[in-house]
Amino acid sequence: MVDKEMIQEKIGEAMGLERAAQKAVQTLDSRGLLKPEHTTKLSKMKEEAGKQEEEMESIVQDLTNTDGFDSSTIEEKATETAEKASQIMQTYLGENPDTQEALEFLCLAEGGEVTHYEVLSSVAKQVKNRKFGTTVRSILKEEKRHLDLCTKLAKRNASSE
Numbered sequence: 001m002v003d004k005e006m007i008q009e010k011i012g013e014a015m016g017l018e019r020a021a022q023k024a025v026q027t028l029d030s031r032g033l034l035k036p037e038h039t040t041k042l043s044k045m046k047e048e049a050g051k052q053e054e055e056m057e058s059i060v061q062d063l064t065n066t067d068g069f070d071s072s073t074i075e076e077k078a079t080e081t082a083e084k085a086s087q088i089m090q091t092y093l094g095e096n097p098d099t100q101e102a103l104e105f106l107c108l109a110e111g112g113e114v115t116h117y118e119v120l121s122s123v124a125k126q127v128k129n130r131k132f133g134t135t136v137r138s139i140l141k142e143e144k145r146h147l148d149l150c151t152k153l154a155k156r157n158a159s160s161e
Contacts, residue, residue: 007123008069011060012077014116018053019078020085021109021146022046027089033102038153042106045146052139059135066129085109103154110147117143 025046028034034042063069092105117140124133 003123003126004067004069007120007127008074009077010116010120010123011056011063011069012074013081014113014120015053015056015060015074015078016081016083017085017109017113017116018049018056019082020089021106021113022049022053023082023086024089024106024109028102028106031097031102033097033099035099035157038099038103038157041149041153045149048142048146052142055135055139059129059132062129062131063127067127085112100154100157103150103157106150107147107154110143110150113143114140114147 025034025042029039029042060069060071060074064071089105089109092108093101117136120136121133121140124136127133
């Protein structure tokens with residue numbers, strides 16, 4: 001039996017994390033915590049996250065029409081998750097963050113996204129709409145690349161300091 005409530009919650013959380021990751025890159029850059037070489041690579045990642053968010057919004061509309069999902073429930077969870085992630089970022093960075101902490105926070109954020117998309121991928125077979133699983137797997141693949149990028153940047157930054 002499909003646990004529609006849980007799937008809606010996980011979709012909302014994934015979408016909220018997409019929004020939070022975009023905001024984090026923007027915030028960290030505007031605070032001067034990212035070096036120019038980081039900004040170039042992370043801007044591309046931020047752009048991809050924006051496209052992923054649009055893909056998820058589109059699939060939510062499909063799921064609303066084909067599987068009876070509630071888009072407002074998903075949106076509420078997305079908003080709540082984005083707010084929580086922003087609070088976590090503020091707590092994690094503290095008063096005087098440096099570049100290393102900023103990059104490590106992005107690793108944390110991307111790891112959270114990977115986990116949520118892994119969960120969605122595992123439950124996708126419960127959803128009638130096949131486009132959902134295809135979209136989730138495609139985004140998951142991209143999120144793994146994002147996590148790898150952030151990890152490499154953090155490691156490179158740590159070894160150069």
